[in-house]
Amino acid sequence: MEYIILxxxxxxxxxxxxxxxxxxxxxxxxxxxxxxHGAHLVILTMGKLKRGQPPIxxxxxxxxxxxxxxxxxxTSIVISFGITSLLLVLSYRTAKENNTDNMEEMxxxxxx
Amino acid sequence: MIFAVLLPLVLAxxxxxxxxxxxxxxxxxxxxxxxxxxxxxFVSFVGNDFSPIHxxxxxxxxxxxxxxxxxxxxxxxFVLLISGIGTLVVFYSIYYLHxxxxxxxxxxxxxxxxxxxxxxxLSDNVFVLYTFWELTSISSFLxxxxxxxxxxxxxxxxxxxxxxxFGGLSMLGGLVLLSVITGTTSIRSMIDQVDVIASxxxxxxxxxxxxxxxxxxxxxFPFHIWLPDAMEAPTPVSxxxxxATMVKAGIYLVARFSPIFVDYEWFFITVSLVGIITLVxxxxxxxxxxxxxxxxxxxxxxxxxxxxxxxxxxTEAAVFAAVFHILNHATFKGSLFMIAGIIDHETGTRDIRxxxxxxxxxxxxxxxxxxxxxxxxGVPLPFLNxxxxxxxxxxxxxxxxxxxxxxxxxxxxxxxxxxxxxxxTFVYSMYFFFGVFTGPKKLHLLTKxxxxxxxxxxxxxxxxVLGVIIIGLFPNIVNGSLLNHAAxxxxxxxxxxxxxxxxxxxxxxxxxxxxVVGVGLILFLTLKKWSNIYSIIPGxxxxxxxxxxxxxxxxxxxxxxxxxYMTGSLKLYMSIILAAIILFSFTVMITTGGFNNIxxxxxxxxxxxxxxxxLIMVLAAICTIFINNKLSLIIITGxxxxxxxxxxxxxxxxxxxxxxxxxxxxxxxxxLLAYYHxxxxxxxxxxxxxxxxxxxxxxxxxxxxxxxxxxAHSSDWFKTISDYFVETSYTLGGGNNIVxxxxxxxxxxxxxxxxxxxxxxxxxxxxxxxxxxxxxxx
Numbered sequence: 012m013e014y015i016i017l018x019x020x021x022x023x024x025x026x027x028x029x030x031x032x033x034x035x036x037x038x039x040x041x042x043x044x045x046x047x048h049g050a051h052l053v054i055l056t057m058g059k060l061k062r063g064q065p066p067i068x069x070x071x072x073x074x075x076x077x078x079x080x081x082x083x084x085x086t087s088i089v090i091s092f093g094i095t096s097l098l099l100v101l102s103y104r105t106a107k108e109n110n111t112d113n114m115e116e117m118x119x120x121x122x123x
Numbered sequence: 124m125i126f127a128v129l130l131p132l133v134l135a136x137x138x139x140x141x142x143x144x145x146x147x148x149x150x151x152x153x154x155x156x157x158x159x160x161x162x163x164x165f166v167s168f169v170g171n172d173f174s175p176i177h178x179x180x181x182x183x184x185x186x187x188x189x190x191x192x193x194x195x196x197x198x199x200x201f202v203l204l205i206s207g208i209g210t211l212v213v214f215y216s217i218y219y220l221h222x223x224x225x226x227x228x229x230x231x232x233x234x235x236x237x238x239x240x241x242x243x244x245l246s247d248n249v250f251v252l253y254t255f256w257e258l259t260s261i262s263s264f265l266x267x268x269x270x271x272x273x274x275x276x277x278x279x280x281x282x283x284x285x286x287x288x289f290g291g292l293s294m295l296g297g298l299v300l301l302s303v304i305t306g307t308t309s310i311r312s313m314i315d316q317v318d319v320i321a322s323x324x325x326x327x328x329x330x331x332x333x334x335x336x337x338x339x340x341x342x343x344f345p346f347h348i349w350l351p352d353a354m355e356a357p358t359p360v361s362x363x364x365x366x367a368t369m370v371k372a373g374i375y376l377v378a379r380f381s382p383i384f385v386d387y388e389w390f391f392i393t394v395s396l397v398g399i400i401t402l403v404x405x406x407x408x409x410x411x412x413x414x415x416x417x418x419x420x421x422x423x424x425x426x427x428x429x430x431x432x433x434x435x436x437x438t439e440a441a442v443f444a445a446v447f448h449i450l451n452h453a454t455f456k457g458s459l460f461m462i463a464g465i466i467d468h469e470t471g472t473r474d475i476r477x478x479x480x481x482x483x484x485x486x487x488x489x490x491x492x493x494x495x496x497x498x499x500x501g502v503p504l505p506f507l508n509x510x511x512x513x514x515x516x517x518x519x520x521x522x523x524x525x526x527x528x529x530x531x532x533x534x535x536x537x538x539x540x541x542x543x544x545x546x547x548t549f550v551y552s553m554y555f556f557f558g559v560f561t562g563p564k565k566l567h568l569l570t571k572x573x574x575x576x577x578x579x580x581x582x583x584x585x586x587x588v589l590g591v592i593i594i595g596l597f598p599n600i601v602n603g604s605l606l607n608h609a610a611x612x613x614x615x616x617x618x619x620x621x622x623x624x625x626x627x628x629x630x631x632x633x634x635x636x637x638x639v640v641g642v643g644l645i646l647f648l649t650l651k652k653w654s655n656i657y658s659i660i661p662g663x664x665x666x667x668x669x670x671x672x673x674x675x676x677x678x679x680x681x682x683x684x685x686x687x688y689m690t691g692s693l694k695l696y697m698s699i700i701l702a703a704i705i706l707f708s709f710t711v712m713i714t715t716g717g718f719n720n721i722x723x724x725x726x727x728x729x730x731x732x733x734x735x736x737x738l739i740m741v742l743a744a745i746c747t748i749f750i751n752n753k754l755s756l757i758i759i760t761g762x763x764x765x766x767x768x769x770x771x772x773x774x775x776x777x778x779x780x781x782x783x784x785x786x787x788x789x790x791x792x793x794x795l796l797a798y799y800h801x802x803x804x805x806x807x808x809x810x811x812x813x814x815x816x817x818x819x820x821x822x823x824x825x826x827x828x829x830x831x832x833x834x835a836h837s838s839d840w841f842k843t844i845s846d847y848f849v850e851t852s853y854t855l856g857g858g859n860n861i862v863x864x865x866x867x868x869x870x871x872x873x874x875x876x877x878x879x880x881x882x883x884x885x886x887x888x889x890x891x892x893x894x895x896x897x898x899x900x901x
Contacts, residue, residue, distance in 0.1 A: 012726055012728065023740075029817055038756075048767050060774050068852060076775045082870065090877060095793075100888045103801055
């Protein structure tokens with residue numbers, strides 16, 4: 012199972028990178044969203060999967076799944092949410108101001 | 124002692140406030156008290172019974188870096204020069220710099236330099252020494268560029284900075300090697316371990332590194348080119364930094380480390396050869412200069428070469444002559460710089476071709492210059508200190524025993540080269556004095572009518588010239604009390620005390636002096652006839668042009684290289700970064716055998732539910748690439764997000780599943796809000812090449828993540844730390860939900876920062892929206 016999830020993470024990364032390398036802002040944002048999904052899966056897998064009960068203490072349970080990756084991911088989910096929303100608003104403002112959402116057209120003047 | 128070193132730096136903080144009243148009271152009047160106080164403090168140590176003093180103040184004890192101040196004879200000599208000449212220079216600057224100048228900056232830089240220089244000569248810790256060393260380079264840079272509106276000043280400042288800092292860095296390399304080999308950061312402990320250093324095999328490398336530092340700082344050939352350009356600094360600075368103190372830091376370094384190298388033959392060869400070449404070349408070049416300060420700059424370079432050469436000889440007589448000349452050079456050269464400043468001040472030019480016959484207008488300055496130049500020339504008169512050290516130098520050049528052929532060839536050639544160089548020293552000294560003060564008057568070329576300098580401006584050179592005369596008449600008053608201790612410190616052993624005599628018979632050194640004066644006189648009188656030689660040597664061989672070329676080419680090429688990849692295209696930057704990550708990670712993983720131990724044991728079983736979720740996600744992810752409708756794209760991305768939360772459920776992470784679900788929903792709402800404002804997606808308009816590159820980078824990164832993940836899963840290098848959280852969740856955190864306890868308790872600070880980030884993002888979003896509204900309202 013672990014290797015299947017890692018494969019999935021790899022595919023998520025690949026599609027994310029492909030989207031990141033596009034010119035349109037919306038695609039780039041989608042790329043960042045996918046990349047964080049992929050990263051969460053990798054972190055989760057590092058603690059091994061399905062080895063016990065959910066990490067909530069109970070006297071009748073001996074084995075728990077690894078709680079540490081879960082704590083890390085929880086932090087990360089919230090941060091990625093913050094970043095995604097900031098990027099969204101930023102790109103919408105940028106597109107409004109410049110009348111374009113093409114990154115190649117938003118370079119500095121000296122480079123044109 | 125630390126107070127003496129840091130006092131100028133601390134008091135420099137108050138200079139900006141004092142300089143507010145500069146119209147009423149010249150800021151220099153306050154500043155002059157600082158070096159005077161330091162001088163009076165250190166002068167109390169001078170005496171025949173002086174013994175070294177050691178003070179330690181902790182700074183970074185864990186790295187063995189402390190303010191280890193060690194005052195021995197050599198340090199004492201330098202400290203007295205720094206504070207003594209410093210006092211005179213600041214006093215002189217009160218009359219030299221008008222109150223309309225930016226005095227605050229000037230004195231802050233000068234005090235910074237004073238602290239730095241005191242630190243250099245007092246530090247026993249090599250890294251503290253290095254820090255102060257670079258600080259002197261920086262303050263020298265600032266002082267040369269003091270009149271920063273002048274192009275030449277900026278050029279000179281940059282040149283001195285580049286050359287001396289290059290040398291400083293190389294010196295740091297040598298110091299690091301030394302401290303690694305000996306396991307100590309103290310110079311004295313290093314000297315105690317000479318055998319360890321000699322047997323380590325790194326001695327040649329250390330020698331090269333340290334000498335590069337010393338040669339660049341002390342303007343030795345071929346690094347001397349920065350010193351003439353440094354003359355753009357105000358004259359007090361030239362007299363102080365670029366003649367009496369800072370340029371002698373290289374000399375100090377060689378002297379301080381010479382006990383380590385003295386038995387190593389290449390030390391003698393390199394230092395003597397470079398010193399002698401510098402002496403000859405710079406004194407030869409000095410005769411050609413037309414700027415008074417240019418003559419003095421080359422003269423300084425040549426005298427530094429002479430001192431350097433004597434340290435290279437390393438014999439008792441040579442070392443004694445070297446420390447004696449350090450003192451003498453500071454007295455006569457300091458006074459001559461001040462005279463040059465006075466001439467500049469009172470006539471409006473420093474061009475010797477426009478000057479002449481000033482003796483009648485400036486009798487006082489002329490008298491002072493007479494003593495200074497004749498002492499510099501080494502004219503055999505009993506009241507000129509320059510003659511004594513010059514003759515001791517000639518005596519020291521007569522070396523005999525040497526083992527290898529190079530060394531014995533060199534020691535045979537040295538006396539001749541020394542005489543040859545000294546002849547030109549004589550010529551430029553005469554040229555300086557007679558060119559300015561005698562001959563036809565050229566008043567029509569001057570912008571001002573020349574007159575004698577104000578009395579205050581003359582006090583400092585008078586004091587220095589008195590030093591020349593007193594040391595000349597009674598050389599033995601500084602001998603036992605100061606110079607002998609300094610020579611002992613350099614030799615790291617006791618030095619036989621010998622009286623200095625004016626007359627000691629027809630010995631070779633006296634004959635050498637006579638040759639210098641005789642030939643020098645002839646050459647000076649026939650100067651016009653032979654000066655064409657300069658068009659042959661150096662002719663077109665010009666080190667300055669080489670330097671300029673290197674700097675310009677470096678500028679050009681670095682601009683070209685940078686512009687070739689800094690195109691402003693974020694996509695290109697991303698591609699370069701990703702390609703580098705893929706390349707390096709795979710190389711490292713493959714060469715270190717990271718992928719070799721992949722096992723398929725110890726995996727969780729696969730269930731039909733999991734597989735179907737994974738398949739849906741894969742499908743959705745791939746679709747994001749091909750969809751060209753923004754609404755569909757957003758919804759498809761949502762499918763991946765909800766898939767993740769389902770996976771969290773399957774993998775028994777209830778907190779994650781809940782959070783992901785909420786976040787995904789809110790994100791969707793946000794995307795749909797922004798959706799209306801964002802332009803429609805276009806078809807991917809790419810060339811085949813660029814889409815192939817993108818594909819390669821995407822698949823490469825994906826493969827890297829999967830492979831590294833699998834390799835990490837198959838290895839068991841480290842024990843998991845999660846058990847700790849499971850065991851202590853209740854006892855330490857008082858909670859049953861382990862994930863929650865980790866978040867709010869064990870890693871609470873982390874969560875606090877997370878909230879902060881979220882808050883900042885929220886503020887930024889609010890700002891972005893609000894700005895638009897304000898604009899629209901207008």
